[in-house]
Amino acid sequence: MKQETFNDKRHGTAPTTESGEAAGTDARLSCLSRRHFLLVGGAGAVTILLGELFPGRVSAQDERRRVRFAAYPRKKIGQFSQLVENQPLEFLYPDDGPHSLSLLVRLGRRAGGGIGPAQDVVAFNTLCTHQGGSLRGLYNSEHKVAGPCPVHLSTFDLTRHGMVVSASATEGLPQVVVEPEGDDIYAVGILGLVYGYPSNVTFVKGA
Amino acid sequence: MPNDYQPTDRVPLPPRDAKVFTTACDYCIVGCGYKAYVWPDGREGGPRADQNAFGIDYPAPPLSGRWVSPNQHNYCLVDGKKHHVVVLPDGDATVVNRGGNHSIRGGCIAQKVYNPEGPTKERLQRPLLRVGGELVPVSWDLALEIMADVSRSVIDKFGEAAWGMKTFSYQYFENTYAISKLAFEAIMTPAYAPHDKPGPGNDTAGVDDAGIITFSASYEDSSLADVMFISGTDPYETKTVLFTEWMMKGHPNKIIMVLPRKTTGAAYAEKIGGLFLQIIPGTDTILHLALARLILEKGWQDQEFLDRWVTKRWAQRYARKLANIQHFSAPRTRLTPDFPEYGATPIIPKSLTATAWRGQCHVCDT
Numbered sequence: 001m002k003q004e005t006f007n008d009k010r011h012g013t014a015p016t017t018e019s020g021e022a023a024g025t026d027a028r029l030s031c032l033s034r035r036h037f038l039l040v041g042g043a044g045a046v047t048i049l050l051g052e053l054f055p056g057r058v059s060a061q062d063e064r065r066r067v068r069f070a071a072y073p074r075k076k077i078g079q080f081s082q083l084v085e086n087q088p089l090e091f092l093y094p095d096d097g098p099h100s101l102s103l104l105v106r107l108g109r110r111a112g113g114g115i116g117p118a119q120d121v122v123a124f125n126t127l128c129t130h131q132g133g134s135l136r137g138l139y140n141s142e143h144k145v146a147g148p149c150p151v152h153l154s155t156f157d158l159t160r161h162g163m164v165v166s167a168s169a170t171e172g173l174p175q176v177v178v179e180p181e182g183d184d185i186y187a188v189g190i191l192g193l194v195y196g197y198p199s200n201v202t203f204v205k206g207a
Numbered sequence: 208m209p210n211d212y213q214p215t216d217r218v219p220l221p222p223r224d225a226k227v228f229t230t231a232c233d234y235c236i237v238g239c240g241y242k243a244y245v246w247p248d249g250r251e252g253g254p255r256a257d258q259n260a261f262g263i264d265y266p267a268p269p270l271s272g273r274w275v276s277p278n279q280h281n282y283c284l285v286d287g288k289k290h291h292v293v294v295l296p297d298g299d300a301t302v303v304n305r306g307g308n309h310s311i312r313g314g315c316i317a318q319k320v321y322n323p324e325g326p327t328k329e330r331l332q333r334p335l336l337r338v339g340g341e342l343v344p345v346s347w348d349l350a351l352e353i354m355a356d357v358s359r360s361v362i363d364k365f366g367e368a369a370w371g372m373k374t375f376s377y378q379y380f381e382n383t384y385a386i387s388k389l390a391f392e393a394i395m396t397p398a399y400a401p402h403d404k405p406g407p408g409n410d411t412a413g414v415d416d417a418g419i420i421t422f423s424a425s426y427e428d429s430s431l432a433d434v435m436f437i438s439g440t441d442p443y444e445t446k447t448v449l450f451t452e453w454m455m456k457g458h459p460n461k462i463i464m465v466l467p468r469k470t471t472g473a474a475y476a477e478k479i480g481g482l483f484l485q486i487i488p489g490t491d492t493i494l495h496l497a498l499a500r501l502i503l504e505k506g507w508q509d510q511e512f513l514d515r516w517v518t519k520r521w522a523q524r525y526a527r528k529l530a531n532i533q534h535f536s537a538p539r540t541r542l543t544p545d546f547p548e549y550g551a552t553p554i555i556p557k558s559l560t561a562t563a564w565r566g567q568c569h570v571c572d573t
Contacts, residue, residue, distance in 0.1 A: 068215045099266050129276060131308065132269030151270070152308065152451040153443065153471055161214075166471045168447055170278040170314035172214065192214040196266035196274055198254055199217035 054113045062112055072189040078104050079183045080116060086141035093176055093187040099196045101126050101136065102176050107144050111159040115180050123176035123187060124162055127195035130154045130169040146173055161191065218275045220252035221260035221293050229297060234312040237449045239304035240297035241316060248289040272298040272307015281317040282324065292320055303426060310447030371398030418518045430457040438465035438491055443472030465491060
C-alpha cells in the first residue's frame with residue numbers, strides 16, 4: 001500500500017531546513033519506510049531525531065533532539081479547508097476518553113512540526129501537564145500559546161512543540177503528530193505523555 | 208550541541224511494595240512535603256489500583272496528585288544496584304501543600320538524584336584541588352588540612368575579620384548548623400553572609416524594627432487577606448505553591464504587584480481586579496514612601512493596630528517627619544504611568560493589613 005508523505009503534497013519547491021540544505025530524495029524515502037514501519041510494522045516505540053520525524057519542518061536548533069515515538073492509530077481529525085486561522089478545532093485522539101481531548105489549529109506562524117504550505121497547522125492535547133486542568137478554549141492567538149491554565153496558570157508554546165513558557169508543569173504540552181493526505185489531516189502519534197496516563201499506548205483500544 | 212531532553216510517552220509506575228520515604232522539597236521557602244518511591248529496576252507497577260503504590264486506577268483524574276510526569280521519574284543507585292525513583296508531592300499532607308500541587312522546581316526533584324547514566328553523573332564526588340591549573344582529586348584529610356592551614360595563616364596575619372563565610376540557608380537547621388558554628392564560635396568572624404544578605408541582619412530591616420516580623424503571617428493568612436501589596440517579587444515564580452494554593456484561592460483577595468516587568472503573577476493580579484504598578488528599577492523606595500505618606504495624610508492607617516502592635520516611638524517619629532516636609536513632590540507620572548489620581552478612588556482600603564513579602568535578593572522597606 002502506498003503511503004503518501006507530506007513531501008508529496010507540499011506546494012512549491014522542495015522543503016529546506018533553516019540552514020538552507022534541501023531535504024533530499026534520500027531523506028524522503030527513508031522517512032517513508034520508517035513511517036511505514038512504525039505504523040504498520042507494529043514495532044512499538046523507537047527513538048528518532050526530531051528532524052527525521054518532521055523532515056524540513058523543525059527549526060535548526062531542535063533538529064538533533066532525540067524523541068521517543070510509538071505506534072499509534074491513524075485517525076482523520078479534520079481537513080485543511082475547514083481550518084480558519086486562529087480558530088482551533090477539537091478532536092479526540094488517541095482514544096475516545098476525556099483525556100484524549102485535543103485541538104487542531106492553523107497558527108498563522110511557522111511552527112515546529114507544522115504541516116501545510118505555511119507549516120503552521122499543529123495539534124496538541126488539551127490537558128495541562130501539571131495537574132490536568134483543561135486548556136479547552138484557552139488558545140491565545142496573539143502569542144500562539146495554550147493557557148494560562150485556569151488552575152495554576154501554566155502556559156505552553158504551540159510553535160515550539162508545546163514547550164513550557166511559564167508554569168508549574170514539568171512537561172511540555174503533548175504534541176499530536178499530524179500528516180496531510182490531500183485535504184485531509186491525519187493524527188498519527190503523540191510526542192510526550194498525556195496527563196493522567198502512565199502510557200499513552202496502554203489506553204489506545206486495540207493498540 | 209547535544210540536547211538531552213527526550214519527550215517520552217510512558218513512565219514507570221511504582222509497584223505496591225515500593226519503598227516510600229517521606230521528605231520535603233529541596234528548593235524554595237514554602238517547604239512542601241514530598242514522597243519518594245524507590246524500587247529495584249526490572250519490574251514496574253501497573254495501571255490498576257492493586258498494581259501500583261498509589262492505590263488508584265489510571266487514568267488519574269485531574270487534581271488527583273497521583274499522575275507521574277516523566278520528569279518525576281529517574282533511576283538511582285541503592286547499595287550499588289540500579290533502582291527506579293519517583294518523587295511526587297505528598298498527597299497525604301494536610302498543611303502547606305495539600306492535594307499534590309507543585310512548582311516546576313519541586314516537580315523536577317527526581318532529576319537531581321544521582322544517576323550515573325544521566326546528567327547528574329557529573330556530580331562532585333571527592334574534594335578537588337587545583338594543581339598547576341588542573342583540578343586533582345585529593346583526600347578529605349588533605350583538603351581539611353589545607354583549609355585549616357590557610358585559615359590559620361590568614362587569621363594570624365590579618366585577624367578573624369579577614370576570614371569570611373558566604374553560605375546558603377535552605378532546608379533544615381542541620382544543614383547550616385555546623386558551618387555557622389565554625390564561623391561564629393570557632394573563628395568568631397563578623398564577616399558572615401547567609402543566603403541573600405551581605406551580613407547577618409534582618410530581611411526587612413524597617414519592618415522588623417517596627418515590630419512586624421516578615422514571616423509572621425501564616426500561609427492561611429495570605430488566603431484571608433483583603434489586599435496584598437507585593438513589591439519586588441512575584442510569588443508565583445518564587446513561592447509558587449504559596450501563590451497557587453493559598454493566594455490564588457483567597458477571596459475576595461486583591462493583589463497589588465510592583466515589578467519592572469509584568470510576570471505571570473502580576474498579569475493574574477491585574478486580571479482579577481488588582482493592580483500592576485510597573486516600576487522603574489531604583490525608584491521603588493520612593494514609591495513605598497509616597498504610598499506611606501499618602502496613607503498617613505488621608506488617615507487611612509489602622510490606628511488601633513498601630514497603637515497595639517507597632518513600636519510606637521518609631522511610627523510617631525516617622526509620622527512627625529513626614530508632616531514636616533512642606534513641599535513633597537513625588538514624580539508620580541514618571542514612576543508609574545498608571546498611578547491613580549491622588550484624591551480620587553482610594554487604592555488602598557481604610558483598614559490596611561500589611562504583609563511584607565521578601566523576594567529573592569530584594570528587600571521591601573517601608
